[in-house]
Amino acid sequence: MIRIGKIAAAHGLTGEVILTHELPEMKWLTVGEPLHLELKKGSFIPFFVEGIRGKSDTEVILRLDDVADVTAAKELVGRLVHVENVKLSMANTTSPLRFIGYKVVDVTLGALGTIDDVYKAGTQWLAQIDTGAKKVLFPLIEAFIKDTNDRNRFLRVQLPDGLVDL
Numbered sequence: 626m627i628r629i630g631k632i633a634a635a636h637g638l639t640g641e642v643i644l645t646h647e648l649p650e651m652k653w654l655t656v657g658e659p660l661h662l663e664l665k666k667g668s669f670i671p672f673f674v675e676g677i678r679g680k681s682d683t684e685v686i687l688r689l690d691d692v693a694d695v696t697a698a699k700e701l702v703g704r705l706v707h708v709e710n711v712k713l714s715m716a717n718t719t720s721p722l723r724f725i726g727y728k729v730v731d732v733t734l735g736a737l738g739t740i741d742d743v744y745k746a747g748t749q750w751l752a753q754i755d756t757g758a759k760k761v762l763f764p765l766i767e768a769f770i771k772d773t774n775d776r777n778r779f780l781r782v783q784l785p786d787g788l789v790d791l
Contacts, residue, residue, distance in 0.1 A: 626661055626669050626707040627725050628742065633684065635698035641688050642698050643680065644706060647745050648720055651677075651685055660689070663705040721750040721765050728779040729754050732771060734789060737761070740780075752780075761789050 630646035644660075654660075654677060661669035676688035692698055721743050729737045729752070738754040743765070745751075750765040763769065763784055772781040 626709060627722050628705050628707050629722065630706050632662070632701045632704050632706060634702055635695050636686050638695045639688070640692040640694050640698045641676070641686050642692065642701055644685050644687050645683055646685065646706070647683075647722060651679075654685075660687075661707040661709075662701060663707060669707055721745075721752075723775075724752060724765065724780065726778060727773075730779060730781050731789070732781060732783045734784075737782075737789065756789065763788055 629648055630644055632642045633645040634643045635641070636643050654674060656674055656677065659671035659673050661671050664670050672689040672691065674687055675690055678686040680686050689701075692701065724740050725743055727740050729740060731737055738756045738761075740752045740754055741760070742753045743750060744753065744762075751762045752765050754761050754763075763782070769782050769784055770780055771783050773779075774781075
């Protein structure tokens with residue numbers, strides 16, 4: 626599963642919600658498709674989309690199954706939204722979110738770990754890896770990424786000296 630955003634707010638009185646997403650486009654999402662909401666840490670509950678309306682480039686208004694009123698919608702506010710990896714790869718192969726689950730190998734330090742999550746901080750995308758001893762964030766920029774292998778799901782990087790030690 627890949628995180629694509631979160632439920633930002635309830636919308637109206639009929640149970641619609643506003644999804645704030647981190648994808649450049651949402652054309653792949655259609656009525657009948659499931660979105661998986663993380664109601665508890667590590668539990669991805671499918672909610673099928675019953676209606677979609679565009680709001681802005683980063684937000685859509687959704688009607689989800691089993692969410693019939695504003696009270697039920699408010700319970701979903703703040704929940705992370707995930708989709709299956711296959712769905713995202715079909716929709717957008719350039720999104721940095723696709724790197725979740727990739728192994729990271731530094732040209733100097735060797736294997737660092739697997740990307741647990743990807744965050745957008747302003748205009749910058751950051752990857753989070755768990756090195757075993759701690760979690761490390763590094764920018765996903767061309768200057769640091771030396772090679773990507775989508776088939777084997779790894780990134781070869783050259784991170785600045787000391788970045789992993791912070």
